[in-house]
Amino acid sequence: MNRVLVEGGALAALALLLVAFVLYARRCGDRPRADGGYSRRSVFDRSFLREQLLRWTTTTDHREIGILYILFGTVAALWGGVDGMMMRLELLTPEATVWSEQTYNALFTTHGLTMLIFFVLPVFFGVGNYVLPLLLDADDMAFPRLNAVGFWLLPPALLLARFGLVAQVAAQVLGAVSPGQLATLFGVMEEPGIGWTLYTPLSTTQANPQIDFLLLGLHLSGIATVIGAINFVVTIVYERGEDVGWSNLDILSWNFLVTSGLVLFAFPLLGSAIVMLLLDRNFATTFYAVSGGGAILWQHLFWFWGHPEVYIIFLPSAGLMSFLLPKFVGRSLFGFRYIVYSTLAIGVLSFGVWAHHMFTTGIDPRLKASFMGISIAIAVPSAIKTFNWITTIWDGEVRLAAPMLLCLGSIGTFVVGGVTGVFLAAIPVDIIYHGTYYVVGHFHMIVMGIIPMMMLAASYYWYPLITGRLYDRRLAKFQAGLFIVGSVVTFGSLLALGFGELPRRYANYPVEFAPLQRVASVGAFVIGVAVLLWLYNMVWSYWNGKPVEDADVWDLKRTGQFTREWAWFEDRLERRYAVEPTEPDPETVRPSSTDDPSVGSPDVLRDPRGLVRSVLADTLYGALGGLLGTLAMTGVLFTGALVGVFDLRGFVELSELVGVEGSIAAGYAVFLLGGMTTWAILFRALAEYLPGRLLVVTGVSYATIMSLGFAVAFYTGQSGLALVGYLAFVLVAHWLYGIGLAGTLRYAEYRRDLEGSGMSGGGSGDPPEGDR
Amino acid sequence: MVRDALLTYGVPFLGTVLLAAGIGAAVLGGYGAVQAEAGLCGAPTIGVESPADTERLRSGYGDGGPTLRTLPFDDLSPAERAAFADGVDAFDGEGAVDGAFPNREAFEDGVLVAYEGETYYATLRSTRPCTSVDPILLPLGLAAMAFGALGVLTPPLYRRYAAFERRQG
Numbered sequence: 020m021n022r023v024l025v026e027g028g029a030l031a032a033l034a035l036l037l038v039a040f041v042l043y044a045r046r047c048g049d050r051p052r053a054d055g056g057y058s059r060r061s062v063f064d065r066s067f068l069r070e071q072l073l074r075w076t077t078t079t080d081h082r083e084i085g086i087l088y089i090l091f092g093t094v095a096a097l098w099g100g101v102d103g104m105m106m107r108l109e110l111l112t113p114e115a116t117v118w119s120e121q122t123y124n125a126l127f128t129t130h131g132l133t134m135l136i137f138f139v140l141p142v143f144f145g146v147g148n149y150v151l152p153l154l155l156d157a158d159d160m161a162f163p164r165l166n167a168v169g170f171w172l173l174p175p176a177l178l179l180a181r182f183g184l185v186a187q188v189a190a191q192v193l194g195a196v197s198p199g200q201l202a203t204l205f206g207v208m209e210e211p212g213i214g215w216t217l218y219t220p221l222s223t224t225q226a227n228p229q230i231d232f233l234l235l236g237l238h239l240s241g242i243a244t245v246i247g248a249i250n251f252v253v254t255i256v257y258e259r260g261e262d263v264g265w266s267n268l269d270i271l272s273w274n275f276l277v278t279s280g281l282v283l284f285a286f287p288l289l290g291s292a293i294v295m296l297l298l299d300r301n302f303a304t305t306f307y308a309v310s311g312g313g314a315i316l317w318q319h320l321f322w323f324w325g326h327p328e329v330y331i332i333f334l335p336s337a338g339l340m341s342f343l344l345p346k347f348v349g350r351s352l353f354g355f356r357y358i359v360y361s362t363l364a365i366g367v368l369s370f371g372v373w374a375h376h377m378f379t380t381g382i383d384p385r386l387k388a389s390f391m392g393i394s395i396a397i398a399v400p401s402a403i404k405t406f407n408w409i410t411t412i413w414d415g416e417v418r419l420a421a422p423m424l425l426c427l428g429s430i431g432t433f434v435v436g437g438v439t440g441v442f443l444a445a446i447p448v449d450i451i452y453h454g455t456y457y458v459v460g461h462f463h464m465i466v467m468g469i470i471p472m473m474m475l476a477a478s479y480y481w482y483p484l485i486t487g488r489l490y491d492r493r494l495a496k497f498q499a500g501l502f503i504v505g506s507v508v509t510f511g512s513l514l515a516l517g518f519g520e521l522p523r524r525y526a527n528y529p530v531e532f533a534p535l536q537r538v539a540s541v542g543a544f545v546i547g548v549a550v551l552l553w554l555y556n557m558v559w560s561y562w563n564g565k566p567v568e569d570a571d572v573w574d575l576k577r578t579g580q581f582t583r584e585w586a587w588f589e590d591r592l593e594r595r596y597a598v599e600p601t602e603p604d605p606e607t608v609r610p611s612s613t614d615d616p617s618v619g620s621p622d623v624l625r626d627p628r629g630l631v632r633s634v635l636a637d638t639l640y641g642a643l644g645g646l647l648g649t650l651a652m653t654g655v656l657f658t659g660a661l662v663g664v665f666d667l668r669g670f671v672e673l674s675e676l677v678g679v680e681g682s683i684a685a686g687y688a689v690f691l692l693g694g695m696t697t698w699a700i701l702f703r704a705l706a707e708y709l710p711g712r713l714l715v716v717t718g719v720s721y722a723t724i725m726s727l728g729f730a731v732a733f734y735t736g737q738s739g740l741a742l743v744g745y746l747a748f749v750l751v752a753h754w755l756y757g758i759g760l761a762g763t764l765r766y767a768e769y770r771r772d773l774e775g776s777g778m779s780g781g782g783s784g785d786p787p788e789g790d791r
Numbered sequence: 792m793v794r795d796a797l798l799t800y801g802v803p804f805l806g807t808v809l810l811a812a813g814i815g816a817a818v819l820g821g822y823g824a825v826q827a828e829a830g831l832c833g834a835p836t837i838g839v840e841s842p843a844d845t846e847r848l849r850s851g852y853g854d855g856g857p858t859l860r861t862l863p864f865d866d867l868s869p870a871e872r873a874a875f876a877d878g879v880d881a882f883d884g885e886g887a888v889d890g891a892f893p894n895r896e897a898f899e900d901g902v903l904v905a906y907e908g909e910t911y912y913a914t915l916r917s918t919r920p921c922t923s924v925d926p927i928l929l930p931l932g933l934a935a936m937a938f939g940a941l942g943v944l945t946p947p948l949y950r951r952y953a954a955f956e957r958r959q960g
Contacts, residue, residue: 020822020831111815116832116922117822207882224844309851493799493946500800501807537815544811548943 022105022122023187029101041558048562076171079163081148084170086485088145089478091173092138096471096550098181099133102126104547107540113533115526123526124212129181131215132233135332136240137177139470143335144169144247146477147275149485151251153584154269156260161253169246172239179236183210183229208232214524216325219307219317223299231300234293241286241293248282251275269582270352273359274338277366281327281334284370289324292317315380322373330369333465334362336473337404340426343476344408347423348415349578351612354407361400368397378449387446394444401437405430417708420573421495422476428503429476432468432510436461439514454524457517463510467546475502475553482557483572484588488564490556498556501549509542567592569601577603578611640767641699641760648759649694653687655752664744669733698725699760706761714768718761719754726753799946806942809935816932823922824929832921834887837871837898838914839878845903845912860897864906868893875904875913885916 060067190205208229295306305311374390439461570589575581592598659665670686870890877886898915
């Protein structure tokens with residue numbers, strides 16, 4: 020298929036549809052405004068167009084530049100996303116039948132570069148630009164004009180980096196109209212197919228001049244990023260308001276400060292490495308030639324930027340998580356100080372792990388070992404963040420709004436992405452999985468898990484503040500769920516492909532991998548649909564959403580979390596639209612940080628006895644419920660074994676998995692133990708968040724989810740009707756487990772309620788004084 | 792409550808999955824139907840390196856390089872010769888073998904071609920196979936996309952219908 024025609028056409032169609040939809044949404048919203056203001060001027064009014072063009076190209080206002088950054092990042096995301104969708108189309112078939120191999124190479128190269136450099140950082144810089152000065156009580160960024168320069172370097176940088184597509188479109192149009200030297204000149208400039216890591220010697224020996232343009236574009240984007248980072252650092256250090264000190268600096272600002280610090284150390288090095296690569300390509304220097312510095316030198320320099328870059332794009336999302344999560348659980352961030360320490364630790368350690376990308380090269384084994392140690396160590400601060408997020412949720416008043424759903428999904432994908440990273444940090448494992456889909460699955464769990472999910476969460480959270488309107492909340496929740504499911508399915512499948520050691524970056528693959536590849540592709544298309552739904556919601560609501568009538572959109576005043584940016588918004592609403600500030604009902608107010616166990620925060624350190632008692636009781640009842648449930652489950656499974664749809668060999672494999680002798684009895688003992696402990700305790704922890712108004716229904720929901728894992732783990736090659744029967748028996752067995760477990764716990768709660776109300780089990784307690 | 796959740800989230804979710812699966816099926820089915828007729832597959836492409844690059848690649852190995860076959864240009868089939876000549880002239884060094892390809896195995900391994908006093912390294916770059924899909928894939932994909940889109944649009948459609956019924960009294 021003609022890649023240029025398809026991608027150019029898809030992008031053009033997307034742009035046209037978007038413009039048409041913007042005009043339509045604007046027209047639908049063109050009615051008397053809530054504030055009694057005048058209706059808008061037509062977009063076709065030339066003076067209006069001129070004014071707007073002048074305003075947006077010359078603005079130095081931090082909020083407007085923030086919006087420009089976000090818009091630019093969104094455009095880049097759509098462009099890189101189209102690349103991704105095209106790759107997934109190719110991988111629907113084992114042979115390269117949709118695109119040529121060279122086109123596929125170009126697709127994964129440009130997809131990676133566009134997403135990492137031109138999508139993620141600009142969007143985070145946009146978020147930072149918009150809200151950081153408001154959070155810091157600053158008038159603007161420290162260097163407003165430099166801020167504008169930093170942004171305006173990005174569009175030409177993107178154009179340079181992706182000029183291959185533009186040139187190919189020009190070549191094909193010119194070739195069709197008047198073939199000649201100009202068409203040939205553009206035709207030579209193909210999108211590079213050398214991988215986003217631009218490894219030498221491939222990148223130095225390929226004659227394609229577009230590689231030089233790409234390098235120039237990357238260099239320019241690096242300059243833009245450094246300018247932005249300098250601005251953030253100076254703003255956070257010097258532009259804070261009088262009552263904003265280091266002790267009460269918000270967590271998002273801390274994360275941006277560390278991120279900007281990393282940028283200052285990492286990006287100049289990338290610039291230098293790129294300059295040397297350009298010199299090697301064009302001026303016959305030998306920085307990366309065998310006779311000079313060697314090809315491995317590029318890998319060292321590239322990854323000295325590349326791995327901190329991973330944390331440069333992760334830390335803002337971690338900051339957003341730490342900032343947003345408490346707002347939706349009504350509790351302040353647990354272990355705030357340690358999250359700050361973990362951010363600083365990640366910042367330092369991120370510069371000491373770069374060679375874990377090079378475990379399969381010939382570097383000294385002792386060096387490799389040290390990098391392995393630091394790579395595993397960097398999991399510790401990441402885990403500190405994760406556990407603190409989970410502890411923040413614990414016992415909070417969880418509100419499952421779209422940002423919260425995205426936070427929960429992010430924690431899940433981040434844990435999977437992080438744990439697979441720990442495995443890859445171990446040299447022996449990396450030797451096997453290096454260059455396979457396992458690596459692709461691992462890093463996509465982060466870069467398509469927590470990073471864009473936090474962007475979406477931020478977009479939903481601050482949308483009312485930016486636009487003064489509300490979006491469609493039901494659609495937002497649906498979109499969030501869709502995005503999470505799509506990501507897990509797609510990148511979970513890639514991890515599974517990696518377990519099969521399928522090498523990455525090949526357009527052709529053995530036919531036995533086709534089913535998983537197809538699942539991954541369908542998941543990717545689900546993500547694509549989710550992104551379009553987000554775009555629809557954002558654009559439509561901008562003109563047609565319900566106007567904000569209360570600045571406390573998220574009910575933050577009730578728990579004392581109404582932060583500065585919302586206070587600024589409230590002030591603006593009052594000044595501009597005379598919207599009176601509201602106060603929550605004093606009856607419902609409770610502090611987000613407190614030592615009083617009756618209002619939320621568990622007072623673990625001061626009164627551990629009650630906690631220990633309840634934990635012990637929960638554990639005992641859970642174990643009893645688990646025992647009853649597992650025994651009921653056993654009956655169904657053994658019936659299945661008699662019928663011939665369930666194989667008891669599954670228990671043997673289970674016993675071998677935990678390292679005891681391989682027998683059915685030992686396996687069953689492990690199974691029974693798991694049912695009484697792990698799964699029962701997990702149910703106690705999750706029951707509140709699972710569907711079902713009655714605990715027994717919740718138990719059945721929980722068991723249904725569990726049955727999926729069981730069905731995979733105990734599968735012994737059944738097919739056809741035997742497979743259908745196996746799945747049915749597994750499902751019914753799990754339902755019985757859920758009913759047994761939840762029923763026991765419900766009974767225990769009933770008993771406890773009776774005791775708490777002063778009545779004994781049989782209701783034979785002494786009657787109250789007055790009844791005698 | 793359950794019905795609301797089902798209509799707001801459940802049906803659109805199933806619709807999205809159908810839509811996503813339909814996209815893949817429709818694109819592959821549609822492309823498979825026109826690919827061969829449009830001449831977009833079936834002719835493998837070979838890549839030809841310049842004599843300078845060929846020498847660089849060979850010298851890079853020193854004495855321990857691979858042993859490559861050398862084929863005189865005249866021993867190639869007409870289709871191979873045409874593809875090779877195209878590769879020598881093309882900026883990307885690529886030419887399509889549109890016809891008999893008797894030396895395919897040699898090109899798969901990488902081969903040296905002696906042509907006009909120079910030696911060129913040539914390899915098979917792409918087999919460019921045609922998509923072989925069931926003809927029913929296209930209509931199935933289109934139907935899945937249509938049903939999927941309907942599923943995604945269920946919540947607003949349902950709300951509008953409910954409002955209509957309320958108006959009817």
